Amino acid sequence: MPTDTHHSKEPERAHPGRVTVSVDAMGSDKGPATVVEGIAKSIRKNPDLAILLHGRADELRPLISKHGIEDAVTLHDAEDIVTMDQKPSHVMRHGKGTSMWSCIDSVRAGDAQVAVSCGNTGALMAVSMVRLRKLEGVNRPAIACLWPSRNPSGFNVMLDVGADIRADEDDLLQFALMGASYARNGMGLARPRIGLLNVGTEEHKGRAELKVAHDLIAHNAPKADFEFVGFVEGGDIPSDRVDVIVTDGFTGNVALKTGEGTAQLIRDLMREAFNHSILSKFAAVLALGSLKRLQKRIDPRRANGGVFLGLNGTVIKSHGSADATGVSAAVKLAYELGLSNFNERLAARVASAEGFDGAGDGERTAS
Amino acid sequence: MPTDTHHSKEPERAHPGRVTVSVDAMGSDKGPATVVEGIAKSIRKNPDLAILLHGRADELRPLISKHGIEDAVTLHDAEDIVTMDQKPSHVMRHGKGTSMWSCIDSVRAGDAQVAVSCGNTGALMAVSMVRLRKLEGVNRPAIACLWPSRNPSGFNVMLDVGADIRADEDDLLQFALMGASYARNGMGLARPRIGLLNVGTEEHKGRAELKVAHDLIAHNAPKADFEFVGFVEGGDIPSDRVDVIVTDGFTGNVALKTGEGTAQLIRDLMREAFNHSILSKFAAVLALGSLKRLQKRIDPRRANGGVFLGLNGTVIKSHGSADATGVSAAVKLAYELGLSNFNERLAARVASAEGFDGAGDGERTAS
Numbered sequence: 001m002p003t004d005t006h007h008s009k010e011p012e013r014a015h016p017g018r019v020t021v022s023v024d025a026m027g028s029d030k031g032p033a034t035v036v037e038g039i040a041k042s043i044r045k046n047p048d049l050a051i052l053l054h055g056r057a058d059e060l061r062p063l064i065s066k067h068g069i070e071d072a073v074t075l076h077d078a079e080d081i082v083t084m085d086q087k088p089s090h091v092m093r094h095g096k097g098t099s100m101w102s103c104i105d106s107v108r109a110g111d112a113q114v115a116v117s118c119g120n121t122g123a124l125m126a127v128s129m130v131r132l133r134k135l136e137g138v139n140r141p142a143i144a145c146l147w148p149s150r151n152p153s154g155f156n157v158m159l160d161v162g163a164d165i166r167a168d169e170d171d172l173l174q175f176a177l178m179g180a181s182y183a184r185n186g187m188g189l190a191r192p193r194i195g196l197l198n199v200g201t202e203e204h205k206g207r208a209e210l211k212v213a214h215d216l217i218a219h220n221a222p223k224a225d226f227e228f229v230g231f232v233e234g235g236d237i238p239s240d241r242v243d244v245i246v247t248d249g250f251t252g253n254v255a256l257k258t259g260e261g262t263a264q265l266i267r268d269l270m271r272e273a274f275n276h277s278i279l280s281k282f283a284a285v286l287a288l289g290s291l292k293r294l295q296k297r298i299d300p301r302r303a304n305g306g307v308f309l310g311l312n313g314t315v316i317k318s319h320g321s322a323d324a325t326g327v328s329a330a331v332k333l334a335y336e337l338g339l340s341n342f343n344e345r346l347a348a349r350v351a352s353a354e355g356f357d358g359a360g361d362g363e364r365t366a367s
Numbered sequence: 368m369p370t371d372t373h374h375s376k377e378p379e380r381a382h383p384g385r386v387t388v389s390v391d392a393m394g395s396d397k398g399p400a401t402v403v404e405g406i407a408k409s410i411r412k413n414p415d416l417a418i419l420l421h422g423r424a425d426e427l428r429p430l431i432s433k434h435g436i437e438d439a440v441t442l443h444d445a446e447d448i449v450t451m452d453q454k455p456s457h458v459m460r461h462g463k464g465t466s467m468w469s470c471i472d473s474v475r476a477g478d479a480q481v482a483v484s485c486g487n488t489g490a491l492m493a494v495s496m497v498r499l500r501k502l503e504g505v506n507r508p509a510i511a512c513l514w515p516s517r518n519p520s521g522f523n524v525m526l527d528v529g530a531d532i533r534a535d536e537d538d539l540l541q542f543a544l545m546g547a548s549y550a551r552n553g554m555g556l557a558r559p560r561i562g563l564l565n566v567g568t569e570e571h572k573g574r575a576e577l578k579v580a581h582d583l584i585a586h587n588a589p590k591a592d593f594e595f596v597g598f599v600e601g602g603d604i605p606s607d608r609v610d611v612i613v614t615d616g617f618t619g620n621v622a623l624k625t626g627e628g629t630a631q632l633i634r635d636l637m638r639e640a641f642n643h644s645i646l647s648k649f650a651a652v653l654a655l656g657s658l659k660r661l662q663k664r665i666d667p668r669r670a671n672g673g674v675f676l677g678l679n680g681t682v683i684k685s686h687g688s689a690d691a692t693g694v695s696a697a698v699k700l701a702y703e704l705g706l707s708n709f710n711e712r713l714a715a716r717v718a719s720a721e722g723f724d725g726a727g728d729g730e731r732t733a734s
Contacts, residue, residue, distance in 0.1 A: 150632065162566055165574055199529055199620040207532055207617065234624025238632040247621075250574065253566040254618050255625045257601025262629045265517065265605040266661075270637075273657040280657035287650030290640040294633075 017048040019338035021331055022112035024103035025055030026081045027119025028327070029320045032056075033063055035118065038327025040067035042335070049335050052106045054078050054099040078102040082119050084320060088126035095127060104131045107313040113338030116330050118318045125163055125308060125317075132311040137350045140164050140171045141310035142249065143317065144182055145256060148263075150240040157183050157192075158237060160249035161256045161306060167248035172196065172213035173220060174350060178309040179244035180226040181349045185340040186307070186333060189243055191225060195232030197247035197255075206231065217246070220354055267295075307333070310350070314343050384415040386705035388698055389479035391470035392422035393448045394486025395694070396687045399423075400430055402485065405694025407434035409702070416702050419473045421445050421466040445469040449486050451687060455493035462494060471498045474680040480705030483697050485685045492530055492675060492684075499678040504717045507531050507538045508677035509616065510684065511549050512623060515630075517607040524550050524559075525604060527616035528623045528673060534615035539563065539580035540587060541717060545676040546611035547593040548716045552707040553674070553700060556610055558592060562599030564614035564622075573598065584613070587721055634662075674700070677717070681710050 023039055025032045032055055039051050050072055053060060057077035064073050078099040082091050095101045100119050106112040108131050117124050125141075134141060142160035149156040159179050160167060167175065176194050183192035196214055198206040214231065221228040232242050234255060247255070270291075274284035284291065308315040314337050318330035337343075390406055392399045399422055406418050417439055420427060424444035431440050447464040462468045467486050473479040475498050484491050492508070501508060509527035516523040526546050527534060534542065543561050550559035563581055565573040581598065588595040599609050601622060614622070637658075641651035651658065675682040681704050685697035704710075 148632065150635075165566060197621060199532060199617055234621040234626075235628035235631075237625050238628045250566055251618055251621055254564060254601040254614075254622050258604050258622045258625050259601075259629045261602035261605045262626045263633060264602075265515065266630060266633050268517075269661050273661040274654065276657050276660065280654055283650050283654035283657065287641065287647055287654060290643055290647035290650065293643065294636050294640040 017339065018050060019048060019114075019335045020050040020052060020112040021334040021338060022052045022103045022106035022115040023054065023331065024099045024115070024117035024119055025053050025060055026078075026099040027117045027124075027320065028318075028322065029084070029118070030323065032059055034322075034324050035327050036060065036063040036067060036069075037324035038322070039073070039331055040069050041324055041328040042331040043069045043072045046332075046335060049331070050074070051331075052076055052103075052112050054102040054106070055081075056099075076102050076106070082123045082127075084120050086120060086123055088120075088122040091120075091123040092126045092130055095123070100124060101127055101131070104128055104313075104315065107315070108132055113343075114314045114316060114334035116316045116318055116327075116334050118320050118322055118327065120320075121162070121306070121317055124315065128308055128311055128313075128315045132313040132315070135310050135312055135347050135350055137353065138174055138178075138310035140167060140174070141308055142167075142171075142175050142178060143306045144179060144309055145306045147237055147245075147256075147259065149238045151243065152240075153187055153189075155187070156237065156239075156243055156245060157187070158245040158247065158252055158256065159309065160247065160252050162249045162253035163308065164249045166250065169209045169213040169216055170355075172209075172246055172248070173216045173353060174310065175246045176217045176226070176228075176244070177220065177224055177349045177353055178346055179246060180224060181342070181346040182307060182309060183243050185342040185345055186337055187243075191227055192243040193227045193229050193241070194221070194244045194246060195229045195236060195242035197237075197245050197251060198231040198233065200231070200233065213246075216355070223352065223354070224349060307337070309346065312343070312347075314338075384706065385417060386415060386481075386702045387417040387419060387479040388701040388705060389419045389470045389473035389482040390421065390698065391466045391482070391484035391486055392420050392427055393445075393466040394484045394491075394687065395685075395689065396451070396485070397690065399426055401689075401691055402694050403427065403430040403434060403436075404691035405689070406440070406698055407436050408691055408695040409698040410436050410439045413699075413702060416698070417441070418698075419443055419470075419479050421469040421473070422448075423466075443469050443473070449490045449494075451487050453487060453490055455487075455489040458487075458490040459493045459497055462490070467491060468494055468498070471495055471680075471682065474682070475499055480710075481681045481683060481701035483683045483685055483694075483701050485687050485689055485694065487687075488529070488673070488684055491682065495675055495678055495680075495682045499680040499682070502677050502679055502714050502717055504720065505541055505545075505677035507534060507541070508675055509534075509538075509542050509545060510673045511546060511676055512673045514604055514612075514623075514626065516605045518610065519607075520554055520556075522554070523604065523606075523610055523612060524554070525612040525614065525619055525623065526676065527614065527619050529616045529620035530675065531616045533617065536576045536580040536583055537722075539576075539613055539615070540583045540720060541677065542613045543584045543593070543595075543611070544587065544591055544716045544720055545713055546613060547591060548709070548713040549674060549676060550610050552709040552712055553704055554610075558594055559610040560594045560596050560608070561588070561611045561613060562596045562603060562609035564604075564612050564618060565598040565600065567598070567600065580613075583722070590719065590721070591716060674704070676713065679710070679714075681705075 054076045080097040082100045143163045144159035146155040306317040421443045445466040510530045511526035513522040673684040
């Protein structure tokens with residue numbers, strides 16, 4: 001990414017490959033033991049990873065000892081826990097003593113490059129907004145998710161999948177810029193292909209704000225160094241036509257959950273089908289390797305981690321029900337984003353966005 | 368459906384079980400031979416089915432003879448064909464000589480109860496709107512599709528999946544009433560469960576018009592004899608929590624295509640997995656029965672047919688790429704809807720919709 005280098009304000013680090021990830025130990029449905037097991041997996045694979053772990057120190061200390069990861073982990077004691085049913089507004093007012101708040105504050109203070117939490121999405125977004133604040137030039141932050149696809153990496157990126165329920169044309173342009181930056185730094189794609197989700201791919205179709213967004217994104221594509229493939233449809237989300245799908249948070253959230261629900265239905269029906277008779281059970285045993293390969297390919301744990309984009313700091317939301325493998329995948333993504341100085345690069349991209357002449361950003365040119 | 372009977376203006380029929388379906392022979396990607404093969408399948412299974420077949424008589428006559436279905440089929444010669452790339456506006460102006468136009472006109476004239484076409488969706492909706500006109504009280508017609516689900520029938524209904532790109536609260540109420548009527552008459556569900564698609568199921572969540580629609584639908588549920596389960600999420604679309612999912616045509620179209628794309632990706636990956644080695648290929652042979660059962664369960668051909676609701680006549684859009692089995696499924700659905708006097712029942716339901724006091728329909732009460 002040579003074109004971005006001069007924007008980066010790289011923090012000083014003792015060890016150039018070293019990344020510190022701030023982890024909320026208490027948000028998981030499966031309890032802190034699963035979170036600690038997940039970070040232990042990541043630490044064993046990666047000696048350059050340091051963890052700031054937030055939660056009840058008395059509970060966490062024995063878990064850390066059990067895995068022998070004391071050297072890589074620094075404990076931050078936090079007594080309170082954000083529960084799954086707490087409203088974001090409540091957590092914003094009374095959440096100061098929670099592990100989630102403490103986890104985000106480590107990124108705010110610059111002690112960690114990226115934060116990871118399995119907690120309540122609404123509360124995590126609210127605390128992140130309050131403590132990290134929106135990036136200059138960003139109107140609506142977005143949540144980006146990875147989606148199993150036919151691409152060589154096995155995944156596409158989609159955003160927004162639920163940070164907000166609407167997005168106008170300027171927001172959609174920002175999503176395109178942020179998504180391109182994420183695909184470049186998180187997935188290693190030099191020139192990501194961006195598509196704008198619509199019904200039908202013809203330019204005259206769809207909602208009015210989508211037509212304006214189409215032209216705005218096309219206008220910004222050359223300088224922002226991504227390829228704009230134009231409108232894409234729901235069927236393209238798992239395809240290899242596109243790397244990043246841009247949409248508003250309402251549509252993105254419905255699409256994400258529809259895709260997950262459909263995949264789950266097929267998995268269950270497949271299990272039923274193979275349990276149908278002695279012969280089919282025998283076939284399932286023979287096909288075990290194939291079925292496991294398939295399962296791995298569509299395993300949501302491999303793509304664990306919605307990423308909050310557009311704040312002064314990167315926050316990864318891991319599934320509340322993620323197991324140790326899922327937590328480890330989220331921590332790995334955090335490491336990679338931290339290593340690439342992702343948030344500084346993203347900020348530079350957003351700052352370079354151009355409106356049309358006279359509109360929005362006016363005469364502003366690239367920095 | 369005893370409560371509806373007094374609304375029905377049942378046309379006189381020589382034979383009480385007899386239904387005439389109007390079929391556009393020319394719209395299919397696979398050509399008229401596939402369409403005629405499909406209707407032949409349906410006719411062989413159902414002696415009470417009569418077909419009005421629209422298209423090039425010279426091409427169709429030998430196909431009809433080949434299947435020996437001359438007695439059940441009446442040919443309507445139409446020289447022109449609506450192609451997949453023709454714009455709806457073009458077809459509306461110049462489409463009078465097409466098989467699609469002729470097919471819809473048979474329903475308009477009362478010669479057939481339901482129309483079936485594999486043609487271009489946009490053009491079919493445009494011609495249907497112009498020739499059949501909107502039902503009194505309907506602001507936006509909708510397209511309803513069947514969706515593989517965990518319900519005993521194997522399917523849920525979702526609407527709108529793409530007739531229009533937006534829907535306000537009154538439209539969403541009409542979709543609920545039309546969807547309930549469709550589930551009752553097309554799927555035999557006495558008291559269908561209706562859900563309104565949103566992000567999150569809490570009542571305070573989502574877009575403002577959805578909250579109003581929520582209350583409007585809840586208000587109408589007792590009299591319209593459906594159960595309102597409130598907000599549902601994308602993950603509920605294939606579930607057994609709900610029978611009918613109500614949403615705007617933009618969101619519905621994205622969800623439909625996302626689900627189809629996801630299912631197709633998994634089917635392809637499954638094929639790859641079983642082609643991986645000699646052992647997995649052998650396992651696939653043993654598991655053939657199970658895999659076929661699974662395939663059948665998620666086979667889009669079984670659910671072939673988007674239904675246009677809210678017009679003075681029912682129109683079924685079959686997939687352009689449907690094979691004979693798919694065409695036959697669409698014709699079967701047409702037969703069932705014709706048999707139940709679906710469109711008269713639906714009209715009665717829509718006419719009985721109630722706004723809140725003073726709002727919209729004001730003091731109007733049930734007929």
